[in-house]
Amino acid sequence: xxxxxxxxxxAVVRKQKVNSVPVLNDINFVIEKDELFCLVGESGCGKxxxxxxxxxxxxxxxxxxxxxxxxxxxxxxxxxxxxxRNIRGKEMxxxxxxxxxxxxxxxxxxxxxxxxxxxxxxxxxxxxxxxLNEVGLEPYVLHNYxxxxxxxxxxxxxxxxxxxxxxxxxxxxxxxxxxxxxxxYQIINLLNTIREKYHPGMLFITHDLKLxxxxxxxxxxxxxxxxxxxxxxxxxxxxxxxxxxxxxxxHKHFTIxxxxxxxxxxxxxxxxxxxxxxxxxxxxxxxxWNKDMTGIRCIKHGRNx
Amino acid sequence: MKIFFQRLKNxxxxxxxxxxxxIFFYIVSFLADLLAxxxxxxxxxxxxxxxxxxxxxxxxxxxxxxxxxxxxMVVDDPVFRTYREDKSIRYPVKFFVDGPERKIFFxxxxxxxxxxxxxxxxxxxxxxxxxxxxIFSRLLxxxxxxxxxxxxxxxxxxxxxxxxxxxxxxxxxxxxQILMRFVxxxxxxxxxxxxLSLRAMFPLNLSSIQVYFLIVLILSLIGWAGLARIIRGxxxxxxxxxxxxxxxxxxxxxxxxxFFHIFPNTFSYTIxxxxxxxxxxxxxxxxxxxxxxxxxxxxxxxxxxxxxxxGNLKVVGDAPWLLLAGAFxxxxxxxxNLLGDALRNVLDPKNW
Numbered sequence: 064x065x066x067x068x069x070x071x072x073x074a075v076v077r078k079q080k081v082n083s084v085p086v087l088n089d090i091n092f093v094i095e096k097d098e099l100f101c102l103v104g105e106s107g108c109g110k111x112x113x114x115x116x117x118x119x120x121x122x123x124x125x126x127x128x129x130x131x132x133x134x135x136x137x138x139x140x141x142x143x144x145x146x147x148r149n150i151r152g153k154e155m156x157x158x159x160x161x162x163x164x165x166x167x168x169x170x171x172x173x174x175x176x177x178x179x180x181x182x183x184x185x186x187x188x189x190x191x192x193x194x195l196n197e198v199g200l201e202p203y204v205l206h207n208y209x210x211x212x213x214x215x216x217x218x219x220x221x222x223x224x225x226x227x228x229x230x231x232x233x234x235x236x237x238x239x240x241x242x243x244x245x246x247x248y249q250i251i252n253l254l255n256t257i258r259e260k261y262h263p264g265m266l267f268i269t270h271d272l273k274l275x276x277x278x279x280x281x282x283x284x285x286x287x288x289x290x291x292x293x294x295x296x297x298x299x300x301x302x303x304x305x306x307x308x309x310x311x312x313x314h315k316h317f318t319i320x321x322x323x324x325x326x327x328x329x330x331x332x333x334x335x336x337x338x339x340x341x342x343x344x345x346x347x348x349x350x351x352w353n354k355d356m357t358g359i360r361c362i363k364h365g366r367n368x
Numbered sequence: 369m370k371i372f373f374q375r376l377k378n379x380x381x382x383x384x385x386x387x388x389x390x391i392f393f394y395i396v397s398f399l400a401d402l403l404a405x406x407x408x409x410x411x412x413x414x415x416x417x418x419x420x421x422x423x424x425x426x427x428x429x430x431x432x433x434x435x436x437x438x439x440x441m442v443v444d445d446p447v448f449r450t451y452r453e454d455k456s457i458r459y460p461v462k463f464f465v466d467g468p469e470r471k472i473f474f475x476x477x478x479x480x481x482x483x484x485x486x487x488x489x490x491x492x493x494x495x496x497x498x499x500x501x502x503i504f505s506r507l508l509x510x511x512x513x514x515x516x517x518x519x520x521x522x523x524x525x526x527x528x529x530x531x532x533x534x535x536x537x538x539x540x541x542x543x544x545q546i547l548m549r550f551v552x553x554x555x556x557x558x559x560x561x562x563x564l565s566l567r568a569m570f571p572l573n574l575s576s577i578q579v580y581f582l583i584v585l586i587l588s589l590i591g592w593a594g595l596a597r598i599i600r601g602x603x604x605x606x607x608x609x610x611x612x613x614x615x616x617x618x619x620x621x622x623x624x625x626x627f628f629h630i631f632p633n634t635f636s637y638t639i640x641x642x643x644x645x646x647x648x649x650x651x652x653x654x655x656x657x658x659x660x661x662x663x664x665x666x667x668x669x670x671x672x673x674x675x676x677x678x679g680n681l682k683v684v685g686d687a688p689w690l691l692l693a694g695a696f697x698x699x700x701x702x703x704x705n706l707l708g709d710a711l712r713n714v715l716d717p718k719n720w
Contacts, residue, residue, distance in 0.1 A: 118617055147619075149619060151616070151617055151618060153619065156617065156618070165611050166614070167633070169632045
């Protein structure tokens with residue numbers, strides 16, 4: 064299969080005056096063509112940071128410490144500003160969380176879409192209308208301003224902008240968080256239709272594990288800057304202690320205190336809160352890969368499987 | 369454009385009126401060559417401090433005339449400069465009269481003016497000054513200078529301020545430090561004294577066109593610093609907005625983001641600041657002219673028409689029409705302020 068996105072040993076830190084805090088550690092995964100890779104994790108575990116580092120749009124206070132990101136075979140992190148600009152929107156595009164904030168209030172939808180289409184295309188209008196049609200919007204919204212549309216319509220516009228150039232990689236960063244449950248359902252259906260039609264590699268970031276297990280072809284679970292487990296929903300069950308807790312949290316009220324997140328990189332990231340911890344967990348835990356591209360970062364469960 | 373007028377009208381009738389009032393003022397003063405009955409330096413030596421001419425429709429015998437007419441005014445008392453109407457001959461007001469050649473916008477030649485009367489009578493709608501020059505004509509010609517100085521000056525200083533502030537705010541770092549320290553140096557000087565000293569640096573015997581451009585330049589070089597500061601602050605916060613990140617994710621260049629996404633979002637402030645700062649230029653020009661450093665006689669500007677009354681309190685009682693230039697300045701200023709206030713609300717798409 065064709066590798067659309069490949070991340071190798073990615074580590075990102077947030078720079079501070081004296082030291083730098085690790086945000087992402089040892090991220091390794093591959094997204095293939097026509098795959099919907101879901102990334103699940105609680106707030107603050109680094110999901111958005113990961114999405115932004117793929118786009119090379121990290122804020123200035125963040126820095127990539129090590130690792131490589133390949134989009135369509137091109138090393139994104141080694142690129143200069145100009146060549147990355149040519150890739151953004153063309154070979155990879157991103158759908159953001161809160162569509163209202165990510166649309167310029169002074170631009171009509173038509174102007175937004177014109178910007179998404181790179182210059183020099185003659186059939187601009189046809190392409191814009193086609194893309195809007197794809198996401199189920201009428202052509203008249205081209206003349207509307209973002210605030211005149213509903214949240215669901217705004218998100219559809221964002222999706223239309225993301226797919227107008229038919230990029231091989233689409234990153235969706237919690238695209239349904241700001242929407243109600245029915246609109247969420249519609250947007251998910253829409254993303255599925257698009258995937259069936261254009262077969263892009265998709266990275267779907269969410270904190271809704273239920274949703275992720277339903278739509279994803281593979282699902283990764285993130286905790287504290289680490290990917291702790293990758294599993295195939297429906298085929299394998301998540302076995303990492305954190306994944307089990309997360310699965311449990313879907314059904315019952317379960318709170319994990321978030322006050323003391325361990326940022327030590329030399330022990331298991333979930334060590335402090337793990338119900339099944341052992342003494343030997345207090346060392347660097349490698350990510351154990353299985354043959355079907357799944358894997359786990361846990362001594363106990365990794366050993367068993 | 370049509371929608372804009374509709375919105376402005378709906379938002380505030382007063383601002384809508386101000387808008388058309390200002391448009392009218394600009395058109396009238398730029399067509400001064402056509403509309404003014406006399407050239408600005410045409411002197412009636414025998415008619416100094418002539419009061420505004422009365423326009424008559426009914427003559428002495430009670431006959432009504434459709435065409436308005438004036439009487440020639442003759443000096444009654446040369447010491448106190450009082451005039452009386454010589455009612456023996458009627459001088460009808462003629463429209464599209466012939467006269468010496470003038471150039472509209474320095475391009476189109478015209479020998480016909482909108483209205484006038486035959487000599488020796490004169491039609492002085494707002495009276496005459498010390499040299500017997502028609503104040504109405506001078507106000508029209510002066511408006512051309514005063515109003516265009518404000519527009520050109522505002523455009524120069526806003527372009528400078530926006531670009532400097534925008535670059536400093538968007539790119540930040542060392543560039544920001546250098547630009548802002550420079551702006552602060554400019555802001556340290558009290559603007560009026562800076563204006564005076566800048567003017568004093570240049571020779572006094574310049575042609576009026578040179579003086580005009582000099583004044584525009586001086587006023588706009590003083591005005592941009594404060595704006596650059598504010599724009600920088602706005603850009604600093606706007607560049608963190610989510611839609612800027614979204615624009616970056618579409619692969620747009622920095623310049624495109626700055627000019628197409630960030631600047632338009634500062635317009636809600638800038639347009640208001642722009643209309644409100646226009647009066648500053650009119651006043652600045654008036655202040656320079658008042659001190660004799662601006663537009664020089666015989667070329668009129670509202671400032672130097674007003675300055676001819678300075679130190680001459682007698683005119684307040686005897687020839688109050690000389691103060692009309694002040695009324696014109698006031699009218700334009702208040703209308704700009706009203707319009708600027710309304711524009712901010714009208715141009716925000718969230719209110720549509």
